[in-house]
Amino acid sequence: MKRITIKDLAKHLLLSTSTISRALVNDKNIHPDTKKKVLDAVEKLGYRPNPTALNLKYGQSKNIGFVVPEMITPFTSKVLRGIQNILYPLGYRVIITESDENPLIERKNLLLLEEFNVDGIIINLCHKSYNQDLYQQIMDRGIPLVFFDRIPGKSLDASKVMVNDNIKASLMIEHLIDTGRKRIAHIMGPSTIRNSTERAMGYKRILTKHGIFDPDLMVKTEGATFEHGRSAAQQLVDKKIEFDSIFAFTDTLAIGAMNYLLEQHIKIPEEVAIASFSGTELATIVHPQLTSVEQPLVEMGEIAAGLVLEKIKDIESPSKTIVMDAKLIYRASTLG
Amino acid sequence: MKRITIKDLAKHLLLSTSTISRALVNDKNIHPDTKKKVLDAVEKLGYRPNPTALNLKYGQSKNIGFVVPEMITPFTSKVLRGIQNILYPLGYRVIITESDENPLIERKNLLLLEEFNVDGIIINLCHKSYNQDLYQQIMDRGIPLVFFDRIPGKSLDASKVMVNDNIKASLMIEHLIDTGRKRIAHIMGPSTIRNSTERAMGYKRILTKHGIFDPDLMVKTEGATFEHGRSAAQQLVDKKIEFDSIFAFTDTLAIGAMNYLLEQHIKIPEEVAIASFSGTELATIVHPQLTSVEQPLVEMGEIAAGLVLEKIKDIESPSKTIVMDAKLIYRASTLG
DNA sequence: CAAAATTTTGGTAACGTTCCCATATAGGTT
DNA sequence: AACCTATATGGGAACGTTACCAAAATTTTG
Structure with a gap:
């Protein structure tokens, strides 16, 4: 049960610990025969080096x-x-x-x-x-x-x-516009995270460029869970804000929002398209599958x-x- | 940059390492004043114990x-x-x-x-x-x-x-039967895992008890990913096996199957009910949410x-x- | 006030490994 | 044979910490 150490090997082979160490560490100053003997004993006695000792030493x-x-x-x-x-x-x-x-x-x-x-x-x-x-x-x-x-x-x-949040967000918004969407809502990430601001800036920049930016379409959240996504979508619906698509900060938020919309029998993507940032299986395990910025x-x-x-x-x-x-x-x- | 050790403290306070150690380890054999001095020095010099040394020692x-x-x-x-x-x-x-x-x-x-x-x-x-x-x-x-x-x-x-796979699977099948399902398919887990067999046994036992067991309803899989779930559902459909519900080995398989069915415009739960084993958020992030055995x-x-x-x-x-x-x-x- | 009892401190080995230095053995050159 | 050089091995310190035992300092007791 006791751990075999280099000392045990030394005692067993009637060698010094230095020599054993040399065999183990591929030092050139050792006779090939000795080295072989040591390696055999290692095998036989089941020696395994103790990394803790090295950690301490180094x-x-x-x-x-x-x-x-x-x-x-x-x-x-x-x-x-x-x-x-x-x-x-x-x-x-x-x-x-x-x-x-x-x-x-x-x-x-x-x-x-x-x-x-x-x-x-x-x-x-x-x-x-x-x-x-x-x-x-x-x-x-x-x-x-x-x-x-x-x-x-x-x-x-x-x-x-x-990744470059700002640029990738812009590109995604361009895609939504390309596919005919005009009322693009944004479910923002928490303001305590840089990425939220970056992605929101990309969003705002493109919409402004196309002259279709509307601050009412930006929904603030306190976090980025499914629940936050749900309630963000609910807010949009409850406030009767017209929207034909959602760009969400993350796939988690997007899925939360999507579930709420599906429960309200809103068709995706026919009535509302959804896109977000992802890079995980979450984007593909939901129905319909999510368009997203796939981070590596x-x-x-x-x-x-x-x-x-x-x-x-x-x-x-x-x-x-x-x-x-x-x-x-x-x-x-x-x-x- | 160099790490402060117990020796540095000893040198600094003109004490032995033993005494320092005693102060640190709440030994009773130490004068309160000395202890205080040591603790102050610890604070001042920013000493942090080195766990590696203890790991080696013990x-x-x-x-x-x-x-x-x-x-x-x-x-x-x-x-x-x-x-x-x-x-x-x-x-x-x-x-x-x-x-x-x-x-x-x-x-x-x-x-x-x-x-x-x-x-x-x-x-x-x-x-x-x-x-x-x-x-x-x-x-x-x-x-x-x-x-x-x-x-x-x-x-x-x-x-x-x-958890008790067999019993929990049985209870879930009873639930499906209670809600009027008669053609309950089972997407099995890989046969290389005990739980698969256990859950399948629970499934079979209850169906047999009710006289509605049909081996055609059991779909074998090689693994338990979303893809395996998808293709299991596809098999059922392709083979034109009639079924009004699915009991899947895991939520992952269930979701894969569900997605395939939704793509085929099969209504859940109206046309096919789905249940599985879970205990994670996966059961609730999909639409519709999944009935499941929630493992703690x-x-x-x-x-x-x-x-x-x-x-x-x-x-x-x-x-x-x-x-x-x-x-x-x-x-x-x-x-x- | 000395002796005994108690409290407080110091010295050192040990954990497993490597590496530097010293020593021993082998082989080679005059 | 005497010397020198490689090659091969042994001895011991070091990494940071604690635990044991010994020694010193302090307090208590008669």
């Missing part, structure tokens, strides 16, 4: 923290997948914390991760400014921070990866992992901001 | 492995939430690996986690028998294994937590975490099998 925990608002929708899962693709083969572990869209919990989670001695943190923040001071502190203490999707104010010198989430995770590795290797390496491309995918919710 | 990594088929649907996320509820406050970290429903990847992941030196593993397996030998080996090497949802054959002496997923995670902690504390403690209750929730997909 002052690294080989843990990366992952701080996200939630893991219930597939959005975060896909990014995580990308992160793991890069980090697991390198022997890093990923520790996940969910902040429930609450900046206070996010704060607690960040401190917890520091306590856990992580080598770096990848974060999708839940409030654009609330924890700015802590982000800075953590980086000052030598723990690199990498932001994805929702990024902080630019005063913070950290690596970031996201797995790749985003891979890039975020790469960025944090750069910083771990050299904390002084310059921060990078990577803007990824996203494709517009047209599906049944706006076509037909 | 032979624990404080890491728990989490092995699951996927993290894209909310099922696993919810269980994870429960696990974190219990383990994070105790200073444990959770390392997640996804096996993509592939026993070979699952095998690789288990070995990786062993490499990572985890203190225990919580697993939702992807094949009822394929890795049975490895499960046993890992436990033999002193790492406790706890199974949830999909459990292995009973020859394996390990703690487990799940967060609680399941909490219990799994508790079971693994018991085994960590005392590897000899007896294994437990916990069967949780699940509620049937009737929604629009079978009502009206």
Whole structure:
């Protein structure tokens, strides 16, 4: 039951621990025969190296923290997948914390991760400014921070990866206009997130350009859950605001809205078209399937992992901001 | 930038490391004044304990492995939430690996986690028998294994937590019969998972009892994705098998099937009612909302975490099998 | 006031591994 | 044979922390 260590091997083979270590670490200063003997004993006794010892010795925990608002929708899962693709083969572990869209919990989670001695943190923040001071502190203490999707104010010198919200939102609005929609409503994301503002700006810009902008068509929300989407759609209907399409901040909001409309026997897309930002299966598991801006989430995770590795290797390496491309995918919710 | 250690504190305060340690660990053998001085210095110099040192000393990594088929649907996320509820406050970290429903990847992941030196593993397996030998080996090497949802054959002496698939499936079929359905199809789960068989048995038993069982109504699938659900529904339609309702192995399969039917302009629930196993938001984000067996997923995670902690504390403690209750929730997909 | 009892502190080994330095052995050159 | 150079191995410190035992300082007791 007791773990076999390098010392046990040494005792068993009547060698020093140094020699055993050399065999294990592919040092050239060792006789091939000795090396073979050691490797055989490793097999026979079932030795497995203890990473904790190395972590202590080299002052690294080989843990990366992952701080996200939630893991219930597939959005975060896909990014995580990308992160793991890069980090697991390198022997890093990923520790996940969910902040429930609450900046206070996010704060607690960040401190917890520091306590856990992580080598770096990848974060999708839940409030654009609330924890700015802590982000800075953590980086000052030598723990690199990498932001994805929702990024902080630019005063913070950290690596970031996201899509161009403003432009992609514009393109989606152009699509809705191209398909003959004139009364395009926007279910906004929470104002505490940068992306909300960016996407709303893209929306507003195009509608203004075409001279069909109407502030009544913008619905504010406090969050981005299905329920928020539902009640946003309900508001539009209740206030008797005329609309022939919806552009929602996220697929979650879009689906919430869609469900409400379907319950009211409003036909999609005939009476109301729906489009949003996505990148997950959510866009395709609903009926009709959702037209959306497909963000490359797995790749985003891979890039975020790469960025944090750069910083771990050299904390002084310059921060990078990577803007990824996203494709517009047209599906049944706006076509037909 | 360099990390402050207990030695730095000792040097700074002209005390021994032992005394510092005593102050930090709430030992009674220390003068209150000294303790205060130490605690002040901790604050001032920004000392944070290094958990890695303790891990090495006590032979624990404080890491728990989490092995699951996927993290894209909310099922696993919810269980994870429960696990974190219990383990994070105790200073444990959770390392997640996804096996993509592939026993070979699952095998690789288990070995990786062993490499990572985890203190225990919580697993939702992807094949009822394929890795049975490895499960046993890992436990033999002193790492406790706890199974949830999909459990292995009973020859394996390990703690487990799940719901009673057979009974809950029966109750759901009774519900469909109560609401007037007579041709109830069953989209089965993969035969490589115990739960599939259990749920199918419950289904068959009740239909047989009512004398309306027809093997043509059972559709086999190779997996449990949306696509599998779609094609199962398509099979039923293509083969012109008459059916007025579907009981699906999971919500994912149910939604896939539902989408196909909706595309064929088949009315739900008027023409076909749909029910399944769930416990996630998936059941409520679709239209119409799905009637389902709501499994208590967060609680399941909490219990799994508790079971693994018991085994960590005392590897000899007896294994437990916990069967949780699940509620049937009737929604629009079978009502009206 | 000395002796005993108690409280407070210091010294050090240990956890598992690697790496530097020193030592020993082998082989090769005069 | 004496020397030199490679090659191969051993010894021990270090990473940060705690736990044990020993030693010192303080308080209590007769």
